[in-house]
Amino acid sequence: MKKLALALALATALLLNTLTPANALTDVKQYDTGYFVPDQASVYSYPYYRWYGEDWSWQHTAIVGPFSTASLFISAWDVDAPYEIDNIYAKNNGTWTLLGSLNGNNDAWGYTTFNLDSSLFDDIANGLEVKIQIDAADEGWAVTLAKSVLTLDGGTLPNPEPGPAVPEPSTLLMLGAGLLGLGLARKRFARVN
Ligand SMILES: [Ca+2]
Ligand SMILES: [Ca+2]
Numbered sequence: 308m309k310k311l312a313l314a315l316a317l318a319t320a321l322l323l324n325t326l327t328p329a330n331a332l333t334d335v336k337q338y339d340t341g342y343f344v345p346d347q348a349s350v351y352s353y354p355y356y357r358w359y360g361e362d363w364s365w366q367h368t369a370i371v372g373p374f375s376t377a378s379l380f381i382s383a384w385d386v387d388a389p390y391e392i393d394n395i396y397a398k399n400n401g402t403w404t405l406l407g408s409l410n411g412n413n414d415a416w417g418y419t420t421f422n423l424d425s426s427l428f429d430d431i432a433n434g435l436e437v438k439i440q441i442d443a444a445d446e447g448w449a450v451t452l453a454k455s456v457l458t459l460d461g462g463t464l465p466n467p468e469p470g471p472a473v474p475e476p477s478t479l480l481m482l483g484a485g486l487l488g489l490g491l492a493r494k495r496f497a498r499v500n
């Protein structure tokens with residue numbers, strides 16, 4: 308009976324861990340907020356494909372902690388790196404602070420990851436403000452964004468393309484493992500009884 312209780316507890320823990328990872332939060336900004344592009348067909352269309360004089364900003368939803376790690380992922384189309392320089396800033400207590408530049412390729416989608424240090428945690432709790440300085444060197448480049456994803460403590464990252472998020476294979480695998488654990492526990496229960 309002890310073994311049964313242990314198996315049930317283990318299965319429950321597995322399942323709970325799968326369904327509600329502790330504090331793992333994700334906030335996605337995409338169409339129809341700001342200039343995030345709605346679909347692939349519009350990547351070179353106004354007002355989504357934006358030039359050096361068309362810098363813009365957006366704000367993430369306020370997330371009340373606790374959390375211990377935070378990352379920002381920006382999905383961009385047609386970053387002609389290393390020639391094109393698109394800088395990403397976050398507002399830290401009222402002051403725009405440079406996080407870094409987008410990386411990517413001509414005619415392709417790609418995420419750039421920015422790890423956010425703890426000085427930005429209070430700003431995240433108030434709704435993190437982010438801005439893009441397009442073509443910082445004013446050399447005639449343009450870029451389209453699809454998503455700005457704020458993840459806390461390892462929240463799920465959607466695919467970088469425009470459109471609705473698709474669950475990652477790893478999430479499905481974890482769910483499968485959780486269900487398998489529950490199935491095994493049931494089997495054991497049936498045998499003992
Ligand atoms: Ca600019
Ligand atoms: Ca290009």
Ligand SMILES: [Ca+2]
Pocket residue numbers: 399400426427428429430
């Ligand atoms: Ca701060």
Ligand SMILES: [Ca+2]
Pocket residue numbers: 384385386387391448449450
């Ligand atoms: Ca470009």
